[in-house]
Amino acid sequence: MATGRQRPLDLKEACVRAAREVIAERGIEALSMRDVARKLGISHQAPYRHFEGRDHLLAEIMRRCFADFAEHLDRRMSFDDPTGGREDMGSAYLAYAERKPLEYRLMFGTPWPEPAQHPELVKYAVHAFDILRNSQRAKYGDRPAQYARADLDALFIWSALHGLASIMQANVMQHLVLAPEVIPRLKADLMGKIDAALAAAPQAAKKPRQSGRKPATR
Amino acid sequence: MATGRQRPLDLKEACVRAAREVIAERGIEALSMRDVARKLGISHQAPYRHFEGRDHLLAEIMRRCFADFAEHLDRRMSFDDPTGGREDMGSAYLAYAERKPLEYRLMFGTPWPEPAQHPELVKYAVHAFDILRNSQRAKYGDRPAQYARADLDALFIWSALHGLASIMQANVMQHLVLAPEVIPRLKADLMGKIDAALAAAPQAAKKPRQSGRKPATR
DNA sequence: GATAGATGTTGACGCTGTCAACAGGAGGTC
């Protein structure tokens, strides 16, 4: 059942894999260093040779999640997608949150370990946001004078998407007694509203000329 | 420094207060039953006479937060506010998240204990959402045929507000290098976009006639 | 006054993260 019982060559890599398995099985909160060690059949102290502590192991996993998430968004949005099926950023974002709820919760729903101690984690997280931001900058022609507007748009899109993603994973959602056709329409409705909000000129600003969208600059 | 050292008359109440102090001082994750007991100068088992376990103590605190939150929204939105300063729901929501970040994180950013075991918690959480939902139902005249649309609108508003609130509390926010005027404009911009999205007819639906908004039905 | 229930205390268990000391193997240097 486990990934493999023979003594792993690269213990650090094996720790990350085992930790992700524990998280998948019993949740993020239940992850313990001793669990990881047990799962690998090594002593309870061995993982500490590769990670300073539980936080550092968790930070490494989060970093990989952000890298995976960014790659997912990049792949789904780029015009040169070999599959040809270019997807809207919003769909791609929500699809990821839906297909990998644990990873999503780990990135956005778990208190971070001290960021100053984990610069790599910050770097990859910012990079994921930059995919969204750059797509908005491209829309306005990537002129620095429009950076504030692009940032505001990007943060709005992120807010709506992240809000929906985290709400749909929240426990309270199952108890709201929503009208029956609401759930299936939820994602499309939200993305329609995002588009409507962005189409409306923000404040005394002309509607940005925008015929065909440009690809994200990455 | 502590709330009071004399033996409290109502230990259950004192436990809740002490727990909130611990959370305020060292964070939600650091809360332990033994901390609460120590803080009150009682034995480590005494709190268990009033709460089945850590989860139940946490659930009680969360329940109170939801009650407090709902009351905050009600007060800020009702026309009969004695202060006369009626506030928009969005502002009220974001103001709460900003002024009580710990409570907000506790409600929306912390994994819930098994909901089936804490029906009161669920009830109060749903009630908070109903304030938002009812305000949308009122906008459409509270006709059941429009309940789905009201639900969709309410979930959109909640998504955007919750998304922004949780993003602004997230660690990554400080590392995004935003244009300088973005942060101060963030809240107003988002609420403007919410309004714009709701004003735009969703799909083949006339713009709802809506001159003066009705108060929330509660 | 006896009795039963509620409330608080004490002590133990296994779990956790983490520190310190130790063991062995790889590789370099004399």
Next chain:
DNA sequence: GACCTCCTGTTGACAGCGTCAACATCTATC
């Protein structure tokens, strides 16, 4: 070859945690 050092992994300890079980005490009721 002998020696030394670093890297990796092991063993054993410690305090803190949640929780169970047994005991003490206080209070109210018959």
